[in-house]
Amino acid sequence: MTLREVREILEAEVLACEDLLDREPRSACGSDLLSDVLAFTKENSLLLTGLTNPQVIRTAEMSDLIGVVFVRGKRPEPATVELAVMKKIPLLATKLPMYEACGRLYMRGLRGCSEVE
């Protein structure tokens, strides 16, 4: 599944790096705890989160994540978007709440971080 398909499935808006939507996440993680993301995600995963501060992008950068989706209509701070553009991390925003956003992607075959090698 590409990020372009993720955008369609989540009816999401693209906030940064529209040119990188051909990327394919190998798994995904839904979390509002960056400590958990750092401890438990796999590289090349997609993060779904309700957090919007720039440390989300730092965490994605350090963990080699390939994109971030902001859920339940949250809008990131301008500094978050700037950092994402600089680090080439695509940002999407959906109005769906966390559970539904994760559920839609999971139903379409995007696995969780603990289910991939």
Add this chain to the structure above:
Amino acid sequence: MTDEKPLIEIERRITGGDFQSAGDVSSELKRILQQIGFPAAFSRRVVIAAYEAEMNVVIHAFRGIFRAWIFPRHIHIEVDDEGPGIPDLELAFQEGYSTAPPHIREMGFGAGYGLSNMKKCSDRLEIDTRVGEGTKVVMDFFLKDS
């Protein structure tokens, strides 16, 4: 550490409470490791541990110094801070235990995985802490043959 000469040494200041710059040092380290050409999985565990250590200084301490020695097959990191120190180190290593204040938790940190994650990512971790003075974190990472 070894007697071998490092490829690169870096030394950077970290300012407590400065969330604007938090992560800059680890980001620079990541760039350097990529330029040298370390395998992605190795760089990832070094950089995640470095970022956890850097964030600990930003969250808990007044200021700190981050030093890294990058050898061809080994990375040595020392993060030395002036801060409150850790009163009960065993407790601090317990997953889920955290002393981070509410505004830090709102940012998504302070879930109590920092130290255990640093231990998981590194090949050697040593912590020297004095209450009311500060904490020194020393980590080593060895590139193993794949």
